[in-house]
Amino acid sequence: MTRHFRLAYVVSHPIQYQAGLLRLLAAQLDIDLLVLFCSDFSVRSYKDEGFGTAVTWDTPLLEGYRHVVLPRVRDTDSPNPTSPIAFGFYQHLKRGIDGAPFDAVWIHGYSTVNALHAMLAAKALGLPVLLRAESWLEDRSRSSVKLLIKRAYFRLLRSLVHAVLPIGSRNAAYWRYYFGEDFPAFLVPYTVDNHYFAERAEQAATSREALLRELELQPGHPVILFASKLQERKHCDHLLEAFLQVQLPADTPAPYLLIVGDGEMRRDLERRAAESESQRIIFAGFRNQSELPRFFELSSVFVLPSRHEAWGLITNEAMASGMPVIVTESAGCTPDLVRNGVNGFTYPVGDIAALRSALKTCLSSGRAQRMRQHSRDIIAGWSYAEDVAGLRAALQHASGVVVTTASGAAD
Numbered sequence: 001m002t003r004h005f006r007l008a009y010v011v012s013h014p015i016q017y018q019a020g021l022l023r024l025l026a027a028q029l030d031i032d033l034l035v036l037f038c039s040d041f042s043v044r045s046y047k048d049e050g051f052g053t054a055v056t057w058d059t060p061l062l063e064g065y066r067h068v069v070l071p072r073v074r075d076t077d078s079p080n081p082t083s084p085i086a087f088g089f090y091q092h093l094k095r096g097i098d099g100a101p102f103d104a105v106w107i108h109g110y111s112t113v114n115a116l117h118a119m120l121a122a123k124a125l126g127l128p129v130l131l132r133a134e135s136w137l138e139d140r141s142r143s144s145v146k147l148l149i150k151r152a153y154f155r156l157l158r159s160l161v162h163a164v165l166p167i168g169s170r171n172a173a174y175w176r177y178y179f180g181e182d183f184p185a186f187l188v189p190y191t192v193d194n195h196y197f198a199e200r201a202e203q204a205a206t207s208r209e210a211l212l213r214e215l216e217l218q219p220g221h222p223v224i225l226f227a228s229k230l231q232e233r234k235h236c237d238h239l240l241e242a243f244l245q246v247q248l249p250a251d252t253p254a255p256y257l258l259i260v261g262d263g264e265m266r267r268d269l270e271r272r273a274a275e276s277e278s279q280r281i282i283f284a285g286f287r288n289q290s291e292l293p294r295f296f297e298l299s300s301v302f303v304l305p306s307r308h309e310a311w312g313l314i315t316n317e318a319m320a321s322g323m324p325v326i327v328t329e330s331a332g333c334t335p336d337l338v339r340n341g342v343n344g345f346t347y348p349v350g351d352i353a354a355l356r357s358a359l360k361t362c363l364s365s366g367r368a369q370r371m372r373q374h375s376r377d378i379i380a381g382w383s384y385a386e387d388v389a390g391l392r393a394a395l396q397h398a399s400g401v402v403v404t405t406a407s408g409a410a411d
Contacts, residue, residue, distance in 0.1 A: 003403050004032045005395045006097045008127075010089070010118040011108040013039045014061035016289055017313050020193040023064035024384050025391070030403045034097045035067040038086035038114045059289050068092060086114050089121035103399035106130040106165070106391070110157055119160040128162040128398035130391075132188060134310035136170035136332050137177060154178045162398045165390065167311060168336045186394035188387050190311045190333070194320040194379055200293035201321035211294055215258070215282050222255040222363045225299035225323075227292060228306070228314055230263030235305040235328075235349070240269060242355040244276050248364045254280060255363055260295055262286040296321035301362045306331055307349050319343065319379040324371035326358045337382065343374035 007025075011018070014037060026033045043061050070086035096102050105122040109115045110133055122129050163184035166172035175185055204211075212219055224243060228234050236259060243257040259269065262285055273281040287295065296302070302318035302325045309331035318325050319337060325344035327334050334346045345358035362368060396402060 003401065004030055005104070005392070005399065005401065005403055006032045006100055006102045007034070007104055007106060007391075007395065008093055008097070008102045009033060009035045009106045009108070010115070011035065011037060012112065012114065013037055013042045015042065016059055016061060017192060019059065019061045019063075020196065021191065021384055021387055025388065026065035028388065030392070031395075032097050033065055034092075034102075035065060036089070036092055036118075037067060037069045039072065040069045066097075086117070089118045090124065093118075093121050093125055093127060102127055103401055104128045104130055104162070104395055106132065108132050109134075119157075123160050129160055130163050130165055130186075130394050130398060131157075131161045132165040132167065134167060134171065134190075134332070136174045136310070138170075138308060138330065151178070158183070163394050165394055168332060170332050170335060184394075184397055186390045186397070188390040188394070189336070189382050190313060190316070191383055191387055192313055192316040192320060194316070194383050197293055197296070197317050197320035198322070198376070200290075201297040204294040204297040207294065208298055211298055215284060217256055217258075217282065217298075218253075221253040222300040223298055224255055224257045224359060224363075225260065225295060225302045225318075226258070226305075227260040227287075227295060227302070227318075228304065230259075230261050230265040230269065232265060233307045234263075234265075235307055236261075236265060236269055237272065238305045238350060238352055238355060239303050240272060240281065242352050242359060243281070244278065245352070245356050246359050246363075248360060252364045255300070255359075256280045256282060258282050258284060258295065258299060260284045260287050260292075292317060293321055296323055299323065300368060301326060301344070301359065303355070303359075304328065304331055305349070305355065309333075316379060316382070319375040322372045322376050324362050324368060324375060326355065326362065337378060339374070339378065343371050343378055 022035060025031055070088045073085040073087060093102060093105060105118065105127050107115055107118050107129060110131060119129055158179050163186060164175045164179065165188040166175060166185055167188065167190040172185060175183060217223065226236050226239055230236055240257065248255065257280060259282065266283070270283060296318055302323045304312050304315055304327045306312065306328055307330055312327060312331040312333045315325055315327055315333050315337055325338055327338050327344065327346055328349040329346050330349040338344050338346050340346060347354035347358055362371065
């Protein structure tokens with residue numbers, strides 16, 4: 001009989017970025033997966049504080065894999081996934097899957113009561129814990145007291161975890177800093193469904209004219225795209241100022257700035273746009289995930305000007321859609337995904353002049369097509385395939401089990 005890895009995955013709530021990966025893992029011949037959610041608020045319409053509007057995701061979040069929504073101490077539809085305290089970790093982890101015990105428990109995040117509860121339950125049952133989180137060293141507290149408390153907590157955490165699953169190079173450095181150079185680590189990169197975005201962007205070319213009409217854009221003009229929450233830390237205001245200052249060669253059509261998203265800063269941004277008297281700044285409002293490939297296909301360059309971004313998965317989506325990208329050095333993804341002058345540029349957060357220069361280069365250098373292809377090439381090596389391989393290696397390390405797949409090859 002073929003032996004499978006039996007894996008429990010504990011996460012706060014269904015997350016649109018993770019659903020595709022969970023479906024892929026569930027389809028693997030050598031992995032039996034059960035997902036334990038602490039809440040299911042995200043599968044219903046809810047008020048997203050960042051977007052400042054009600055959100056209902058139009059991509060399936062619960063299809064294609066086995067899952068359980070754990071009961072909670074209090075029943076609430078709070079959009080804060082850490083507020084309802086789930087219980088039943090011990091019972092579900094002890095029950096195993098299909099009557100057999102789990103080989104490991106994969107937990108996303110470490111700073112909530114739910115995450116700690118799951119780790120302690122796994123420890124009591126003798127189950128190895130694989131930990132994945134988003135932090136990097138920019139997150140370090142500058143308070144010596146807070147740093148001492150955090151180091152004490154991490155000493156406890158280290159005793160509960162068998163291996164970490166870094167999402168990228170900055171996250172890997174974070175784990176080395178707190179857990180030590182010799183602590184087991186297996187890269188499970190932060191990814192999106194590259195094929196989905198590439199295919200949808202290609203399909204969107206047939207409806208480009210309709211989107212141009214909807215947005216009242218003239219064809220043949222470059223489009224600078226911002227697509228995120230309109231929060232202060234996302235700094236769309238920096239991009240707006242750089243856009244107003246950029247000067248392209250006389251033979252280059254004047255660009256548009258297309259702002260996709262909603263949130264607390266929208267009114268201020270609209271006021272600044274009105275003051276500038278520019279007719280080339282377009283606010284498209286919140287758009288669901290399935291609509292984004294249309295905006296990627298339409299646009300010439302994507303910009304993420306955030307002050308701090310744990311990763312910035314929208315960058316993955318833009319690159320999979322074949323876009324040059326300009327991203328601040330304060331985004332976690334920059335060392336792994338953005339190569340200056342190759343598929344885009346990085347710049348210091350808040351440096352309007354550097355952003356303006358990067359925009360000018362991307363829009364007027366004639367390198368845009370090469371940058372598009374480089375983005376596709378880079379993101380092709382940062383995919384679900386790497387996630388599955390990294391997770392298999394971590395499972396083998398934590399469980400001591402060598403699983404033989406249907407092809408007979410040992411993983």
